[in-house]
Amino acid sequence: MPFLTYKRAIQLRQNLQDTQATVITPDQEGYPELINRWSEASEKEAGAVVIVTSSHEISLVITFATYHYIPFVVQGGGFSTSGASSTHGGIVINLSMMRRVVVDPASQTVAVQGGATWDEVDQASAKEGLAVVGCTTSAAGVGGTTLGGGFGWLTGRHGLVIDNLISVKIVLADGRIMTASADENQDLFWAIRGAGQSFGVVTEFVLRAHPQRPSVFGGFIYLPIEQLSAVVEFANQFDTQTTGDEALFFGFTTRPHAPLPIVIVALLFYNGPSTAAEAFFGPLLALESIQNETHEMPYLKMNTILGRFVAPGTRKSVSGTTFALPLDLQLMQEVHDDFDKFIRTYPRVEGSAVIFELIPYTRVNQIPVEATAYANRGRYHNVVSIFRWYDQELDMKMMNLERAMIRKIRDRAGVVSIAGQGVGVYANYAGTNSSDSVSQALINTILGHETNAEELFGKNLPRLQELKTVYDPKNMFRKWHNLLIPSTAH
Template sequence: MGSATDVYAQLKEQLKSSKAEILFPSDGEKYEESIKRWSEHCEKRAACVVKISSADDASATVKFVKENKIPFVVRGGGHSTSGSASIEDGLVIDLSLMRGVTVNPEKKTVRAEGGALWVDVDEAAAQYGLATVGGTVNHTGVGGLTLGGGYGYLSGKYGLTIDNLLQVEIVLASGEQVIASETENPDLFWAIRGAGQNFGVVTAFTFRGYEQTNQVFAGPLIFLPDKLPQVVEFMNKFQTKNDGNQAFLLGFTCPPPAHAPVVLTQVFHNGTQEEGNAFFKDLIDLGPVANMTSMMPYEKLNAAMNEGQGFGGRKMFGGGAYKLPLAPPFVQALFDEFIGFSTTQPAMTDSILLFETIPYAKVVEVPNEKMAFSNRGEYYNLATMIKWANPALDDTVREFSRALLKKASQSAGVVQDEKVRSTEGVGVYGNYVNPDVPASEVYGGNAKKLAELKGKYDPENLFDRGTRLVPRPVVVVN
């Protein structure tokens, strides 16, 4: 077999008339930049990175890897900590050149190319007084968040990101370019919404937009640990007090510069400052050591938690779930355990355990069988985001996160046995788990249908880097 450059000469010839960039390790800084990921834990040295510029480029590249039996991955925003957007020695289909966003103010739709980040969508939509449901950090890729479900500040009012997805433009394993929507390839559209990583390269998303001309009240309130019981009591009240226009995040962390334990809250109200202060009055009256709430344009909201969330360092997400009300002693025990672990290493102190109290009433209006996504239930997402520096701690971090989240989820009233997963929400957010988690844990009763659709749209399991819907083929070496 020839060198990587020789092997990819055919692809370079096919893409020579496009604006695509093909990078190899010999390309120095441009290549090194292309394999960077939000977490260094996920960085791998690909043999080739193809920065596509169009759906035609994606189609040509998919056909090429299929014909030449080259393992590959697809990279959108590079924000995942599962490692599924990186590959050692194989090929990366990199969408980062495709960040265009087009808004149709009459139809109130927003079309984002496959490599767009949420900052691109938020800012483009805002020019027309519109917004759609995005994430809570705006340098996250649109593709990864959407294909896995998508919770955001507007979910309490409008549901998940996938509930507002009107169609996708996707390149299948055959190289064919198709549209998937409720009326075109509806079974594929069913699968895309929750398991999209397994079915192709999505080169564009079209979302429903909503009028969002008013500013919003939002920002962090930071408390010393002694206020944790009262903060938990407020969170319990939030369950019945909110009307879908609010969100409340509660986190445990040791932020710089002091790296001392704090109780971090992020509040959101889609309305005036007076309304926001009134809604969160009990919390504000507790006397936070820092009150950074203010009025801000919606498009600035998703940048509010960017600090400390930049690229670099080793990071890992983990996911669980909880129901309200929670007993303050139970939450205190989680605080003690998480802070105890995250202060064992200096690089870990900026880790966070996060209770994402985003109202679910609108989310559960859609049945779990309506689409592949299966995490709809009367509960909230619990997440860990652990940072560390020493590669020798990789397994230790993973095991701690899994054990803590499992214990917390079970103790917080979300049972995740097989019987419950087959009939109710699974209690696991797919964007927070690693691909080695069984499909039944992420998709519950939808796992069987997904496996069948995988056979229809990707019979050779070309797209095999997400949650495994079908077994990977066994390679027999003679």
């Protein structure tokens, strides 16, 4: 595919001259900041960044790119580490000027433009005593999170973000601007809920909001490794004990300013007062800890405290799989030992983490797997790794180590398609199969694709592929996960 030449960039600028859109080329001020991403390892030198302000402008950019067969990507919050919102030489459609959030307390709905972050949605909703499901890390983008499924602290009570999605406005690969909902363009609405990144640019999401108490209980506890068996024992009871209002993330990481020894980290959430939370989490709270930061706090704050692991900058990679309870203590000890070795062996990798995410799944599983494109509904939980480093030369090494660790968890605790259940992998955590850059292609060739469309969408893939032929026959939206790549054995 051709890159965007300077001549074409000027032509694009001319095409947009009667609009509010701005085309920034590499020679211009502001360009380096515009190609920044949450992880430096996923930054690429775009041919141009187009800052758009409307669906019409996006339509013009896409029509131009499609006509000239120039690759383009969409950037929402920029949190993807697979390079899905970056392009080597193509066009970035930057949604940062499209972040308006309008809350309607009467209908308990929130209309969100495609470039907003969850921070903006949470704050606007809280003013009306409402909350959307959102994301446990509110600095992330609404766009990428929602279109891949989306879960947050309120998922146990209200389901996934897509289960609360009422409608979208979307710009398709041929430039058409459409609305999709349960009543309009139902097949497109089905596809968008779980694989939306592969179908167009969503410029507006309408989300259902719910009454939300202002304060919740939560925070981090750091525990010594000697407490591993007690933590695993508590975790193994989670599914039978939860009422839907609790969540527990736990795993291994380094403590801020005290990298060694690595510790068990637990992040607690309870949507209610501290007295009830302390009763639920009693056995965990009773353990001798290194540091206990749990307390009652505004719900808004709860969605920001993961920021400790997720500060922008530095090179990072995210990967994930799923696990079913009960967890095996021996496996957890091995994951700890592998992680400990990793931290001791490589320079400046502090802040990396592997986290087992216990979010109640009952509500999520009330919707059948084939009811939306999202295929990861089942009686299991996500596990996510965040590896963090500085040296570009370590890119391949880090991703290789991370994938090996995730593969070990998947093989020993994961859920690979139990009959009637989901696929056992969250597409928004799964690494890349996008390859418009030479280095990424090389990484994929050497490491093997971490996953493929068949593994991510299972029995929903044939319908998705059929809908691609209707809505994006040239496969212009292929940078997130390429739905048309044939499956690869690995």
